[in-house]
Amino acid sequence: MSPEPRLVEVRRNVLKQNDVVARALRHRFHAAGVFVVSLVSSPGSGKTAFLEKTLTALRPRYRVAALVGDLATENDAARLARSQAPVKQIITGTLCHLEAAMVENAVDEEGWDLGQLDFLFIENVGNLVCPSSYDLGEDLRVVLLSVTEGEDKPLKYPTIFNSADVAVITKSDLAEAVEFDSGAMRRNIQAVRPGMRVFQLSAKTGAGVEGYLGFLAERLAESRTMAAV
Amino acid sequence: MGIEAMHELSIAMSIVEMAQEEALQRGVQVNAVHLKLGALSGVVKEALLSSYEMACDDTPLRGSRLVIEDVPVVIFCPHCKVQRPLSSIQLFCCAECGTPTSEIVHGKELEVVALEIQ
Numbered sequence: 001m002s003p004e005p006r007l008v009e010v011r012r013n014v015l016k017q018n019d020v021v022a023r024a025l026r027h028r029f030h031a032a033g034v035f036v037v038s039l040v041s042s043p044g045s046g047k048t049a050f051l052e053k054t055l056t057a058l059r060p061r062y063r064v065a066a067l068v069g070d071l072a073t074e075n076d077a078a079r080l081a082r083s084q085a086p087v088k089q090i091i092t093g094t095l096c097h098l099e100a101a102m103v104e105n106a107v108d109e110e111g112w113d114l115g116q117l118d119f120l121f122i123e124n125v126g127n128l129v130c131p132s133s134y135d136l137g138e139d140l141r142v143v144l145l146s147v148t149e150g151e152d153k154p155l156k157y158p159t160i161f162n163s164a165d166v167a168v169i170t171k172s173d174l175a176e177a178v179e180f181d182s183g184a185m186r187r188n189i190q191a192v193r194p195g196m197r198v199f200q201l202s203a204k205t206g207a208g209v210e211g212y213l214g215f216l217a218e219r220l221a222e223s224r225t226m227a228a229v
Numbered sequence: 230m231g232i233e234a235m236h237e238l239s240i241a242m243s244i245v246e247m248a249q250e251e252a253l254q255r256g257v258q259v260n261a262v263h264l265k266l267g268a269l270s271g272v273v274k275e276a277l278l279s280s281y282e283m284a285c286d287d288t289p290l291r292g293s294r295l296v297i298e299d300v301p302v303v304i305f306c307p308h309c310k311v312q313r314p315l316s317s318i319q320l321f322c323c324a325e326c327g328t329p330t331s332e333i334v335h336g337k338e339l340e341v342v343a344l345e346i347q
Binding site for chain 1: 236240243244247263264269270271272319320321322330333340341342343344345346347
């Protein structure tokens with residue numbers, strides 16, 4: 001005779017393993033004084049072009065490097081290499097998001113001296129769903145949207161907006177052609193994430209990029225001041 | 230769908246792994262796993278349920294159930310100074326006074342809370 005089923009209490013966070021690695025990474029990044037920015041967006045919203053622009057513009061003044069997640073190809077790393085910053089591709093295979101352990105492995109494999117970097121960028125796989133649950137140890141998570149995607153996108157993906165710190169609206173050079181309603185997009189962002197900082201820019205023309213770069217520089221300085229206290 | 234299902238599958242596999250560990254430690258058989266799932270966890274319930282079945286295949290948990298308790302989003306209203314459930318996941322403001330807030334108290338849970346064992 002089998003015993004009666006009974007309920008035993010266990011309390012275990014399913015993503016604990018990732019969270020533990022992410023926490024250790026964050027600690028390591030802070031100790032090295034590198035400010036880490038991750039990018040999430042839908043496929044095709046212009047993450048790679050935006051990152052290329054960011055790396056190229058920052059490189060004369062800062063030491064920068066990037067990790068790029070992609071399902072199958074190394075095309076993004078090849079494009080980003082044009083910025084002459086060190087770039088490492090992480091091929092995720094069938095995995096639709098990056099996890100903290102993949103970031104840790106990539107950093108170790110490249111043997112980058114984190115203490116010699118000011119900024120490390122992590123481009124996630126193009127996906128607005130899966131990356132939201134995974135902490136990568138970053139200081140700042142940026143969610144990208146392009147003007148061609150429709151102003152209601154924030155309402156469709158409130159979870160990713162709530163896991164991000166800053167929103168960047170890209171491809172502003174196309175705004176007029178697609179009759180982009182900036183006010184509506186900004187209202188929708190504020191509806192799902194009140195107080196979220198928003199930048200609107202064009203990686204192609206460079207319009208608006210300075211404001212975003214200035215913000216990154218401020219955040220880097222802030223984090224170093226905090227570390228020094 | 231496509232690649233988005235993968236995310237739930239890897240989460241289902243972690244759940245099965247955790248339940249197996251607990252079962253092994255206690256020397257018991259697991260009939261069901263009880264999970265708290267927040268509305269902002271980034272995990273789709275239906276996808277997780279079907280992934281769970283797949284993840285259980287070829288493990289001692291085969292045939293076990295995944296019992297999901299949905300956790301709605303609860304925010305803290307800085308004006309009323311109380312916690313309140315959110316009325317819509319598309320509008321982060323206090324349901325009483327309308328003050329916008331992004332202080333999330335509940336809704337990100339992805340937690341195994343109990344095992345039904347035999």
